[in-house]
Amino acid sequence: MNVQLFIPCFIDQLYPQTAFNMVKVLEKAGCTVTYNAEQTCCGQPAFNAGFQREAKEVCTKFLHDFSGSEYIVAPSASCVGFVRNYYPKLFDNSSHHNEVKELQKRTFELADFLVNVLKVEDLGATLHTKATYHDSCAALRECKIKAEPRALLARVKGLELTEMNDVETCCGFGGTFAVKFEPISMGMADQKVTNARQTGAECIISTDHSCLMHLDGYIRHKGLPIQTMHIADVLASGW
Structure with missing residues (x-):
């Protein structure tokens, strides 16, 4: 299974070893992991601070960076929860509406992905x-x-x-x-x-x-x- 890796800002800057360990775990579970080096933020910090227009610009970039049909897996339920629950509101009745619906279905936190998609519990x-x-x-x-x-x-x-x-x-x-x-x-x-x-x-x-x-x-x-x-x-x- 091909998987796109999404690494949140603070993990990239402060806890990179967790990202590398996540790759090890996914590969051991049988996945082929790809990482788009152009990826940035999911947009959550700006959105939570009340800057919805600026957040939407960042979220639009996220849609572009993670286009395709592969699963997107992240070591953060916070970022995943934002993509799943708030992207539909930001892009409601827009040209990205259907794209966001598909994004919701293929974006997962690591533990959720391992257990519910890969059906793996013992690593x-x-x-x-x-x-x-x-x-x-x-x-x-x-x-x-x-x-x-x-x-x-x-x-x-x-x-x-x-x-x-x-x-x-x-x-x-x-x-x-x-x-x-x-x-x-x-x-x-x-x-x-x-x-x-x-x-x-x-x-x-x-x-x-x-x-x-x-x-x-x-x-x-x-x-x-x-x-x-x-x-x-x-x-x-x-x-």
Whole structure:
């Protein structure tokens, strides 16, 4: 199966190894992965900040960069959720209307794609640690992803996964929310990390580096004995 790789801005700039690990995982699952080096942003930051016209220009470029019929897979439910749920509104009753409908059907977050499209759950990964999983708001509410990451993690040898309290509660990032409402955002991060540590976990795993970036910043600031890890990095461990 041919797959187009979409790498979000912050992963490209801050966590490139996660992108490389995602390629390893997809290739091990039998995919031929292509990467369009001309790709940029999905348009979500501008849209969320209220700049819809500017966002639409970026989104139009995304449509051009990812034209074709192949599946588009990204290590971010946040970006995937934006493409699936907001592109139809931006391009409603436009010349791109039908193109966007097709784009919705072929754009997937990594865990969702592995489990529901490729029907693969065991990637042969090994990671000896105790961990807990964080449901990102975008994965849970916009992409309806809940069981898929857990099914993949359950098959990682050596990984002990324990659910935290209030697992579906937001971590407090929310993009510019963390900047505009920093005290609230930090309070939410504190609650999330506290719940994670109460499980005895050494690691917080998620589909979204945006959440993990926020939590890791809080963890480092407080000097806490817990780390964060993207699910792509977990699935690429030990082989």
